[in-house]
Amino acid sequence: MGTEWVTPPDLRGRQRADRMFRTLGGLITFYDWLTAAFAHRPPIRRVDRDLNLVVDEVRVEAQDVRSLRLVAAGGGEVPSWQPGSHLDVLLPSGRCRQYSLCGDPADRSSYRIAVRRIADGGGGSRELHDSIGTGSALTGRGPRNAFPYVDAPGYLFIAGGIGITPILPMVKHAAAAGAPWQLVYTGRSRTSMPFLDELTALDAARVRIRPYDEYGFPATGAELLEYAPAGATVYCCAPPTMIANVRRDRPASAAAALHFERFTTPPIVGGAPFEIELRRSKRVLTVPADRSALDVIRSTAPNVAYSCQQGFCGTCRTRVIAGEVEHRDRVLTDRERTDTMTICVSRGRGGRIVLDR
């Protein structure tokens, strides 16, 4: 998750900012990363209640994408949520994965999540597709919101593939409120893109469907931002390259602010190699500059718990016995950071970190 505000346009009124402002934009982006990385932003509020849920309905929404309707196991209402919220889902295997809620927040009788099956992923989506069906019991945790929808004079929503899931309730909310909005939705092909009918039923003229097999790939940030209403807030949930393109081109667009959410691991910025000692396993591993501690530990312990891989859910938190940690998460408090780290994003400061693992 991230947020950016507009960099001032060129003083001469040109569409493309001059060198000084491009440099300023770069500094702002770097500052944004620093503030996020070192958690000057308030931590995401943890919601640790466990919810006993049952799969009430499974629907095929697109190629390799199915949606699950989840209801409370004992009947009754599920806890409330807002557009942008996600649910931690604890699978029977012990895996924990996060899924954006893509149903109707006003419908307290159920949650809806949608999952794309990733054949070579970490196994969570395969488990949900291959082993979970109507009647299956699941444990949910949350919901919580790390991608909040804010009131704005207008909206441009940009979704890449399964990134449509947090965007869908936002689009519906904007449409119901009568706010000016546009949606640009990209994907491999129409058959792989879920919820097309649901979206076009809202207002087909505001929905731009851009499958790569029709429009080519990749769309530039400028192409995606072309539809932004003046002063719009942009919500983007997409693969890292698309988010990077939108972040780069947004200052020259009509948009005033950008909120983005990744559904894959973000690139490691400013990483340096370090060592981790797994005290209980009696192993020492080297973490290269371009990999995370979680990634390296998973290569020897595939069942290590993780979920968001972005430092906001806390699933991968691990006790630190010794060593100096550069904390890059958005979930731990200062007190927790004295003896704990999130191994998905936080790193050692060059030396060795000893972990209780």
Ligand code: FES
């Ligand atoms: S997996 Fe979510 S904080 Fe590490």
